[in-house]
Amino acid sequence: MLLIILIFRVNAQTSGCPQNRTLSAATGFFEDGSGNENYMNNLYCSWVIAPLGAVSISISVTNLDLGFGDALRIYRGSDATGILVAEYLRGATPTTLNVEGGKAFVEFVTDGISVGQGWQISYSPANAPCIPPQH
Secondary structure: OOOOOOOOOOOOEOOOOOOOOOOOOOOOEEEOOOOHHHHOOOOOOOEEEEEOOOOEEEEEEEEEEEEOEEEEEEOOOOOOOEEEEEEEEEOOOEEEEEEOOOOOOEEEOOOOOOOOOOOOOOEOOOOOOOOOOOO
């Protein structure tokens, strides 16, 4: 008797985008990972924006095109337990916002229904780093 077991993974995919990638450069730019194509269904991607010495971070969301049921969320802090600062759904208008606290968590979640062209984010410290005077 030959027994064949097939296991199907129903969990979200991560190809094309990272999970918990930390971005520590003073300024930066990143996107959903799809390039010039539509992003894939069933994705879970996340980034931590943590510019060294930043007290507040300016985040600009541009080229926003999301499918129905998909979401781009930005939280204060280093994970999704922080305060939700912004949530972008299909039809949302891209914005620039300041996130207090020196770290921001970006989460991109897609369902299996529809896709879009994605989004782009640029960030920079919204404050000058505090440098103590030298004696």
